[in-house]
Amino acid sequence: MGSSGINAEYMGSSGINAEYMGKKSKRWTAYELWFIAFMFPWCIYRTMIYRNRLNYVERWDWEDKYWSDGYWIREFPLGLMVKEYSNGAAEVGPGINPPIDSSFGSKFARWFYQNDS
Numbered sequence: 001m002g003s004s005g006i007n008a009e010y011m012g013s014s015g016i017n018a019e020y021m022g023k024k025s026k027r028w029t030a031y032e033l034w035f036i037a038f039m040f041p042w043c044i045y046r047t048m049i050y051r052n053r054l055n056y057v058e059r060w061d062w063e064d065k066y067w068s069d070g071y072w073i074r075e076f077p078l079g080l081m082v083k084e085y086s087n088g089a090a091e092v093g094p095g096i097n098p099p100i101d102s103s104f105g106s107k108f109a110r111w112f113y114q115n116d117s
Contacts, residue, residue: 021029078095085091100106 080092081095083091083093
């Protein structure tokens with residue numbers, strides 16, 4: 001026995017008792033390590049590079065769908081309309097929303113179903 005109390009001959013040169021590990025177990029352990037070694041960088045690539053590029057391209061479609069004439073369509077859900085004034089002047093501006101119902105039930109429904117985005 002050595003000074004540490006471990007039999008060096010029994011444990012092998014690496015200090016790991018590989019005597020009871022069969023060839024099949026060693027092979028599968030090696031496969032698992034190689035699998036992890038390949039999958040970890042692959043997952044990093046998928047999340048940090050590939051997905052980021054897809055999000056960038058998807059934003060183009062979103063902007064094409066929801067951006068019009070310098071305004072976000074959500075800002076003006078009725079779109080842009082030509083407004084004519086009594087003096088004959090005309091301008092392009094957002095559509096006018098209908099008046100909001102101010103009954104208690106509609107106020108509660110707007111509060112309960114409010115959209116946070």
